[in-house]
Amino acid sequence: MAEMESAGKPSTAMKRALLFLNVILLSIGNCGGPLVMRLYFIHGGKRIWLSSWLETAAWPFIIIPITIGYFYRLRNQSSPTNFFLMKTPIFIASAVIGVLTGFDDYLYAYGMARLPVSTSSLIIAAQLAFTAAFAFLLVKQKFTCYSTNAIFLLSIGAGILALHTSSDRPANESSREYVFGFLMTVAAAAIYGLILPLVELTYKKAKQEISYALVLEIQMVMCLFATAVCTVGMLINNDFKVIGREAREFGLGETSYYVLMMGSALIWQCFFLGAIGVIFCGSSLLSAIIIAVLLPVTEILAVIFYQEKFQAEKGVSLALSLWGFASYFYGEVKHTKKEKQTPQTEMLPVSNP
Numbered sequence: 001m002a003e004m005e006s007a008g009k010p011s012t013a014m015k016r017a018l019l020f021l022n023v024i025l026l027s028i029g030n031c032g033g034p035l036v037m038r039l040y041f042i043h044g045g046k047r048i049w050l051s052s053w054l055e056t057a058a059w060p061f062i063i064i065p066i067t068i069g070y071f072y073r074l075r076n077q078s079s080p081t082n083f084f085l086m087k088t089p090i091f092i093a094s095a096v097i098g099v100l101t102g103f104d105d106y107l108y109a110y111g112m113a114r115l116p117v118s119t120s121s122l123i124i125a126a127q128l129a130f131t132a133a134f135a136f137l138l139v140k141q142k143f144t145c146y147s148t149n150a151i152f153l154l155s156i157g158a159g160i161l162a163l164h165t166s167s168d169r170p171a172n173e174s175s176r177e178y179v180f181g182f183l184m185t186v187a188a189a190a191i192y193g194l195i196l197p198l199v200e201l202t203y204k205k206a207k208q209e210i211s212y213a214l215v216l217e218i219q220m221v222m223c224l225f226a227t228a229v230c231t232v233g234m235l236i237n238n239d240f241k242v243i244g245r246e247a248r249e250f251g252l253g254e255t256s257y258y259v260l261m262m263g264s265a266l267i268w269q270c271f272f273l274g275a276i277g278v279i280f281c282g283s284s285l286l287s288a289i290i291i292a293v294l295l296p297v298t299e300i301l302a303v304i305f306y307q308e309k310f311q312a313e314k315g316v317s318l319a320l321s322l323w324g325f326a327s328y329f330y331g332e333v334k335h336t337k338k339e340k341q342t343p344q345t346e347m348l349p350v351s352n353p
């Protein structure tokens, strides 16, 4: 965890509980987010900036846990405490990462508008390779042969898809649009692959103690700035003006349109909070691995709910991904066992932030 952590350092049990909570949040967001976003496009939604805006627009909800945390500190802390703990350098870092997230959301939503969920999810698996590379450069992430193997297999899995995707193209779409969607999704994977280690770097370089309460504030600021970027995009693109008409014409009905919007915003909050929460409890690499681990679930849900095709190359890609996850977790278990005998090594999630 952050270098500055001292007296307020959470116990190992607390860190495990937080890790569990954040993995659950990440799972909800990672599996549900793409499905609800695609649902919007399948039933007549066309606005890409609006979709990207929804990824972070529910940031005001984070005030609720922040307030709970504040009253908890008031009751349990003898020294005075502020409602917001964040100091200027972390605010600036969070704002910059937030702006990057806003553009990343647009690229991601663009891909989601053009590609089946199963395809876009598999491309997003390449994010793991980007995260690994950036984590190595930015936070000096150490790798075991198992994690390296996992990254390799997951990347090959995504690569196989890249060679064989045109059969997957939705009927009403030109191959140009499809290829563009593909490239935008790869770009989204690369940028988010950078964002995760940047968050870890922010924790590491912080000149103040990083607590989970502060992680919530970072989440709020990041999402606020990402939403601001997407709001500008929506304004330029006249998205706000067409919402009413789009809702009336939406395939599932007007009420469903608004329910979908709200549900989508909340589910995506789970994704972003889960992702940076896992970094707090573990590392950016762990966060990326969990995102990739959840891939088969999203794949299967997309095939079930949207009757997407599940061709051979997706099957091969999926098998390689599963093999990659298995390799990573085997390495983790082995490493944990070894660590019990000789403490002080690097790759254990809860002990290596």
Ligand SMILES: Nc1ncnc2[nH]cnc12
Pocket (backbone or CB within 6 Å): 033, 055, 104, 105, 106, 108, 109, 124, 127, 188, 189, 192, 193, 271
């Ligand atoms: N903006 C985004 N939202 C969800 N998952 C992503 N993966 C990469 N970019 C993403």
